[in-house]
Amino acid sequence: AQRVTQPEKLLSVFKGAPVELKCNYSYSGSPELFWYVQYSRQRLQLLLRHISRESIKGFTADLNKGETSFHLKKPFAQEEDSAMYYCALRGTGFQKLVFGTGTRLLVSP
Amino acid sequence: NAGVTQTPKFQVLKTGQSMTLQCAQDMNHEYMSWYRQDPGMGLRLIHYSVGAGITDQGEVPNGYNVSRSTTEDFPLRLLSAAPSQTSVYFCASSYVGQGTGFGDGYTFGSGTRLTVV
Numbered sequence: 001a002q003r004v005t006q007p008e009k010l011l012s013v014f015k016g017a018p019v020e021l022k023c024n025y026s027y028s029g030s031p032e033l034f035w036y037v038q039y040s041r042q043r044l045q046l047l048l049r050h051i052s053r054e055s056i057k058g059f060t061a062d063l064n065k066g067e068t069s070f071h072l073k074k075p076f077a078q079e080e081d082s083a084m085y086y087c088a089l090r091g092t093g094f095q096k097l098v099f100g101t102g103t104r105l106l107v108s109p
Numbered sequence: 110n111a112g113v114t115q116t117p118k119f120q121v122l123k124t125g126q127s128m129t130l131q132c133a134q135d136m137n138h139e140y141m142s143w144y145r146q147d148p149g150m151g152l153r154l155i156h157y158s159v160g161a162g163i164t165d166q167g168e169v170p171n172g173y174n175v176s177r178s179t180t181e182d183f184p185l186r187l188l189s190a191a192p193s194q195t196s197v198y199f200c201a202s203s204y205v206g207q208g209t210g211f212g213d214g215y216t217f218g219s220g221t222r223l224t225v226v
Contacts, residue, residue: 009149034214044152044199044217086151095140095159095205096167097215101151 002027004089006100013077014108021072021103023061023087031089033063033070034097038084047085048072057081077107111135115200115218122190122225130185130221132200138216139205141183145169145196146220152199158183159205190225197222 003026013019025031035047047056050063050070061072070087087100116131132141142157144167154167156175164175172194174186183202187194200218 006151036217043219044201046214049214095203096142096154096157097201098154099144099152101149 002031002089002091002098004087004098004100006085006087006103008103009101010104010106012106012108015079016076019072019074019077019081019105019107021085021087021105023070023072023100025068025070025087025089027068027089027091029092031091033061034088034090035059035061035070035072036086036088036099038086038102040083044086077105079107079109081105082107113200113202113216113218115198115221117221118219119222120224122187122223124190124192124225126190128187128190130187130198130200130223132183132185132218133181134183134200134202134216135181136202136216137180138202139180141177141200141202142167143173143175143183143185144199144201145194146199147196155185155198187223192225195223195225 005024033050036044037047038044059074061070063070084102084104086102088097090097113134139160143155144152146152153169155173158164158177161177161180198221201215203215
């Protein structure tokens, strides 16, 4: 079974502070991991996928197979980073995307 | 290039009414799917399709029907609406066996906000 866990419902930081949004997964095979961002009442947008290794808006994430984690990081948070962030997993040979419950990031001035 | 288009954007239904949420994509994606988004529960997969004529159930399929007669369209039907189906519904599509580029991921529609009273 595929499962994604985001333990924090809300993460509140000040502008300029480092950010780490946690994501842990459960999957017996080799997963593909994604991070999606949803700004207020908008559609989900792809932020990062580990297989392409591209960094979007200053965010990075490293797949740690030993710890089954894919934490999202940014060294200096900006107010415009305030949004809902979802971690998602796609299993090998499968097409469907499984999401975590999301973490709301609030960046205060 | 419109991407994934969902209609309507908002809908209010009375309990027991039926309706169809529309989803259309113009990217020739084989894979299409429907999610519902509820506070504290993230996005849960309702139904998905890997091509015309092929559909399968996701995590929360009860109360919903789908069909896929064309590559472009993947409508979601609520047979007899219930207050528990009040949610925001998102449609998403992608190529089957996605490429490795950043742009080869799933594309989401803008959502349908449904209220059942």
